[in-house]
Amino acid sequence: MSDPVKVLEAAFRDAIGAAFGSEYESHDPSLRASQHADYQANAAMALGKVLKKNPREVAAAILEKLNVEGVCDKVEIAGPGFINLTLSNAFLTRQVQALSKDKALGVVQANEPQTTVVDYSAPNVAKEMHVGHLRSTIIGDCLVRVFEAQGHHVIRQNHVGDWGTQFGMLIEHLLDMGEDDAAKELGLGDLNAFYQQARKKFDSDPAFADRARKRVVLLQGGDEATLSRWKVLFDLSAGYFQTIYDRLGVLLTKADIAGESFYNQLLSPTLSELEEKGLAKESQGALCVFPSGFAGREGDPLPLIVRKQDGGYGYATTDLAAIRYRLKTLKAKRILYVVGAPQSAHLNMVFQAAREAGWLTSEARVEHVPFGSVLGSDKKMLKTRAGDSVKLVNLLDEAVERASAKVAEKSKDLPSEEREAIARAVGIGAIKYADLSSDRVKDYVFDWDKMLAFEGNTAPYTMYACARVLGIYRKSDEADRAAGDEALVISAPEEHALAAALLRFGSVVELVGETLQPHHLCGYLYETASLFATFYQKCPVVKAGTSDADRRSRLVLCDVTARVLKHGLNLLGINVPGRM
RNA sequence: GCGCCCGUAGCUCAGUUGGAUAGAGCGACGGCCUUCUAAGCCGUUGGUCGCCCGUUCGAGUCGGGCCGGGCGUGCCA
Numbered sequence: 179m180s181d182p183v184k185v186l187e188a189a190f191r192d193a194i195g196a197a198f199g200s201e202y203e204s205h206d207p208s209l210r211a212s213q214h215a216d217y218q219a220n221a222a223m224a225l226g227k228v229l230k231k232n233p234r235e236v237a238a239a240i241l242e243k244l245n246v247e248g249v250c251d252k253v254e255i256a257g258p259g260f261i262n263l264t265l266s267n268a269f270l271t272r273q274v275q276a277l278s279k280d281k282a283l284g285v286v287q288a289n290e291p292q293t294t295v296v297d298y299s300a301p302n303v304a305k306e307m308h309v310g311h312l313r314s315t316i317i318g319d320c321l322v323r324v325f326e327a328q329g330h331h332v333i334r335q336n337h338v339g340d341w342g343t344q345f346g347m348l349i350e351h352l353l354d355m356g357e358d359d360a361a362k363e364l365g366l367g368d369l370n371a372f373y374q375q376a377r378k379k380f381d382s383d384p385a386f387a388d389r390a391r392k393r394v395v396l397l398q399g400g401d402e403a404t405l406s407r408w409k410v411l412f413d414l415s416a417g418y419f420q421t422i423y424d425r426l427g428v429l430l431t432k433a434d435i436a437g438e439s440f441y442n443q444l445l446s447p448t449l450s451e452l453e454e455k456g457l458a459k460e461s462q463g464a465l466c467v468f469p470s471g472f473a474g475r476e477g478d479p480l481p482l483i484v485r486k487q488d489g490g491y492g493y494a495t496t497d498l499a500a501i502r503y504r505l506k507t508l509k510a511k512r513i514l515y516v517v518g519a520p521q522s523a524h525l526n527m528v529f530q531a532a533r534e535a536g537w538l539t540s541e542a543r544v545e546h547v548p549f550g551s552v553l554g555s556d557k558k559m560l561k562t563r564a565g566d567s568v569k570l571v572n573l574l575d576e577a578v579e580r581a582s583a584k585v586a587e588k589s590k591d592l593p594s595e596e597r598e599a600i601a602r603a604v605g606i607g608a609i610k611y612a613d614l615s616s617d618r619v620k621d622y623v624f625d626w627d628k629m630l631a632f633e634g635n636t637a638p639y640t641m642y643a644c645a646r647v648l649g650i651y652r653k654s655d656e657a658d659r660a661a662g663d664e665a666l667v668i669s670a671p672e673e674h675a676l677a678a679a680l681l682r683f684g685s686v687v688e689l690v691g692e693t694l695q696p697h698h699l700c701g702y703l704y705e706t707a708s709l710f711a712t713f714y715q716k717c718p719v720v721k722a723g724t725s726d727a728d729r730r731s732r733l734v735l736c737d738v739t740a741r742v743l744k745h746g747l748n749l750l751g752i753n754v755p756g757r758m
Numbered sequence: 759g760c761g762c763c764c765g766u767a768g769c770u771c772a773g774u775u776g777g778a779u780a781g782a783g784c785g786a787c788g789g790c791c792u793u794c795u796a797a798g799c800c801g802u803u804g805g806u807c808g809c810c811c812g813u814u815c816g817a818g819u820c821g822g823g824c825c826g827g828g829c830g831u832g833c834c835a
Contacts, residue, residue, distance in 0.1 A: 210774070213781095220777055223815070233815075257778055258815070302835085339835070438835095464833055473760065474831055486833045493835045520829050522762060548763080551828090588797050616771060620764065621828080627784095628770065632797035634783035635771080642797055650794050689774075701772065704782085711798060720794045736794095758797080 180277045180284040181685045182249070182265055182678065183209050183217065189246050190219055196243040198229060215252070215262035216678055222259035233259030267668040270677040275663040277681060278738050283745055284684025287329040295333045295504045296322050298516035299423075299430055302339035303415040303437070304348050306370040307422050308567040309560050309624075310518075313549045316613045316751065318516035319428040320696045321547070323749045328691055333508055336430055337500065338419075338437035340412055343490070346394035349407045350386060351376035357410060364414040370569070412439075425574050427606060427751060441499040445491050448499040449484055457534055463487040467498075469530035472523070482527050497528045498535075501544070505537045512543045514694065519548035519619060547694050550621035552613075560624050574606065580630055581605030584638075589758055600755045604630070604638055607752040611637030614750055615700035635704040637752060640743060643707035645758045646714060647740040651733070652757075653720045658730050665730035672713040673735060679706045680735075683742050687749065696750060703746045710739050 190207035205225060212218035222240060226233035237259040246253060252264040277284055298318020301307045318334075325332045351372070352360045363372055379386045396404040416432050423430045449465070452458040457467050466481035474480045482494040504510045515525055525546045532538035554560045562568055582601040589597055612629035615636075616622050632638045651659075668677050679702075686702040689695075718724045719732040744754050 208777085210777075212778090214778075218777085223777075227815075260778065300835090342835085462832075466832075472831090475759075477760070478832095481832055483833050488833085490833085492833065494833095496835095518829095519763065521835080523830055524835090526762090550763080584797080589795095620771090623770070625770075631784080636783090638797065639783095642795080646795055646798085653794060686774090693775095697772080698774075701774095701782090708782090712800090714794080715790095715799045718794065722793065724794090757795080 180273050180280065180681045180683075182269070182273065182681055183685065185249055186217060186219070186246065186263060189244060189249065190221065190240070193240050193244040194221065194225070197239045198225070209263075212260075212262060214256065214260075215254075216265045217263045219261040219263065220259075222255075222261065226259060237261050265674075265678060267674060270668045270674060270681070271666050273681050274668070274677050274735065274738055275666055277683075278663045278666075278734060282327070282684070283738075283742055284681065285327050285687045286684055291330050292511040293331045293333065293509055294325050295335055295508060295510040295513040296325070296516065297335045297337050297500075297514065298322075299428075300337045300339065300517075301415075301419055303345075304364070304369055304376075304411050305339075305373050307419065307570040309552050309570065309573065310567060312552060312570060312573070312609075313613055314516045314518070315423075315426065315428055315430075316610050317547065317549055317618060317696065318514075319430070319751050320610075320614055320749065321514060321516065321690075321694060322429060323751060324687060324690050324696075324699075327687060327749060330512075333510070334430060334434040335436050335500075335504070336434045338415075338435055340415075340435075341438035341442065343394050345397055345408060345411070346390035346392070347376045347380040347386070348373070348411055349393050349397065349404060350389045351379065352407055352411060354379075357407075361410070361414060364411070364418065369415070369418065408439075422570055422574070425606070426570075426610075427753060436500075438493075438496050441496050441503065444499040444503055445495050448502055449495065451502075452484065452498070452531075452535060455535055457531065458484055467494075467531050467534075469527045469534060471530060472527055480523075480527065482524075482531055494524070494528070497525075498531060501528060501532045502535070502537050505532070505542055510542060512545075514545055514547050516547045516549070519550055522546055522548055545694070547618070549618045553621050553623045555623065555625065557623065573609065576626075577605035577609050577630075578602050579605070580626055581608065584630060585758070592757070596755075596757075600758045603753045603755050604641065604758070607637035607641060607747070610751055611640070611700060614696040615704075616697055618695055618697065635700060637747075640703050640707045640747060641752070641754055642758060643710050644740060644743040644747065644754050645756065647710065647736050647743070648756055650719050650736050651740065654729075654733055655720075658720075658726075658733055661730040661733075663734055665727070666734040667727070667731045668735075670713075670717055672709070672716045673732070676706070676709045676713045676735060676739065679709050680738050680742050683746065690749075699746060699749060703743060703750075706739070706746075707743060710743075 186209055187207050191203045194205055195203035205221060208220040209217050210220060222237035223233045226236045229236060234255060237255045241253060249266065249269045250263050251266040254262050256262050296318050299311060299315040301311050322332050322334055380390055393404060397408060416435060420432060449458060452467055458465050461481060464483050464487050465485035466483055468479040468481055472480040483492055484495045486492060504513050517525060529538060529544050538544055552560045560568055578601055581604040585597050585601045608629040629636060630638060632642060668674055686699055689698050717732055719729055719736060747754050
């Protein structure tokens with residue numbers, strides 16, 4: 179509502195209807211940000227074609243009926259039929275005053291809240307979290323925050339790998355070690371060593387391998403002693419994941435875990451239903467579903483193997499049970515799978531199978547939210563020098579360490595405790611922002627110097643802008659603050675530009691919810707922070723020599739700017755220090 | 759072979775769903791601090807949008823065909 183585009187759109191629809199008949203009211207006014215004015219309307223060209231009229235004449239006819247009294251200062255036709263619109267300062271003043279009173283800062287509450295499942299993160303029990311989990315965790319968490327801000331009912335689902343044949347060897351290794359020692363090792367977070375030792379014994383010691391295989395059978399058979407060992411592994415891992423999530427500042431908790439084991443008892447009902455509906459067929463000794471539209475190497479139908487030759491269940495079965503549960507039991511209207519791009523084909527097969535089974539209907543929307551890989555400077559998948567995948571803990575440690583060095587250099591005057599807090603916020607924020615600020619589906623190059631830079635579209639730049647606004651506010655007088663929103667008068671060009679940007683916040687959040695592309699929000703925050711920096715340069719606020727009227731007015735603008743930047747960064751999952 | 763994704767300035771990336779002269783940051787060069795945070799601001803420099811057709815008033819954007827790279831393509835997830 180605060181967004182000028184929405185006000186202008188309504189005015190244009192009315193004008194187009196009045197000029198050419200109500201059947202044209204639904205015609206898109208095609209309002210865009212413009213380099214030549216605040217906005218431009220491009221509808222006249224398209225309308226000209228439909229009406230078989232000269233676009234400039236169409237534009238003139240629209241203008242004759244267009245009522246933007248009190249909204250625009252200047253409206254003019256340019257080129258082939260562009261309509262350039264310049265917002266009036268009085269309008270911007272009123273709209274920013276309204277925005278200031280709005281706790282949601284222009285983010286519109288959904289009129290029909292949807293139950294939205296977001297499937298993200300998905301680490302593996304008894305295995306280290308590594309860069310491979312980074313993007314899913316960060317992007318998924320951002321989308322969760324955006325949907326919650328829009329008033330949707332969000333159900334987080336952390337589909338952890340906590341079941342399968344590898345647990346035979348893990349449990350045997352646990353028994354060999356003794357639970358106490360295992361707990362010590364896993365509790366400390368050295369999950370890789372635990373897994374690798376188990377793997378090594380499995381590969382080199384036939385007796386151990388044999389025990390492991392028997393243990394799998396016991397586990398699947400529900401043997402209580404075995405299950406309790408499994409539970410130990412699960413709990414230790416879940417506790418470890420939580421330490422990572424807490425450091426990262428994501429919303430996931432143990433309650434959000436609905437891993438492979440969770441779907442265990444749902445596998446056979448899911449299969450029975452698929453068989454009853456004639457969707458599951460015997461093929462090469464396995465039970466398969468062949469969703470339509472997918473072909474293999476020889477052009478033959480591509481299967482989802484729902485029961486392997488050996489009678490075991492694989493990930494396809496679990497994924498089908500999960501989508502069925504989410505649609506039928508959780509009654510999700512929208513399900514997002516924040517999973518890497520390589521799994522696109524598999525997920526689309528699962529979605530198609532769910533359609534054919536009648537679980538997924540037009541009432542619900544299911545989407546794969548794919549993302550590209552994290553690359554090293556060599557443009558290959560990010561790895562350690564030894565060629566191993568990079569542990570998430572190490573990545574976070576290094577981020578905070580590097581940020582600390584910068585903070586120590588730039589914020590010498592602050593107390594050390596505060597500097598540490600700033601370093602954490604900047605380091606973690608930098609990683610998240612780097613991940614969210616470019617097009618999700620593309621691979622991106624992981625570059626410490628770029629993400630921790632204070633120039634450009636980065637977390638530090640935007641956070642710093644926010645800290646500067648707050649600095650002004652801190653130095654202001656109670657009397658000036660008390661003047662409130664009514665003191666606002668937009669007049670300088672820098673104020674005009676900043677105000678216009680602030681009013682777009684709600685629409686940008688909406689765009690992220692639609693496109694599932696958080697980088698739109700990053701781009702917007704960077705732009706707004708930049709506009710603030712220009713404003714900051716040209717328009718003194720609490721500086722000596724500023725008039726009471728300017729100071730009080732600009733204080734309002736600062737307050738709204740700070741709130742927009744802070745709220746925006748929070749939606750990205752980034753905390754903002756009060757000063758830095 | 760088939761399917762999906764990617765290709766924009768020397769580098770890293772945007773480009774609001776088809777609009778005007780394709781934008782940022784870095785780099786390079788030049789300016790701006792005796793009080794609101796210079797981790798900043800202002801300016802200059804830099805492009806065959808991989809290539810070719812097509813659709814139309816208009817294409818980086820849509821369609822077709824190539825070229826280059828990545829990923830997937832039946833019992834790992």
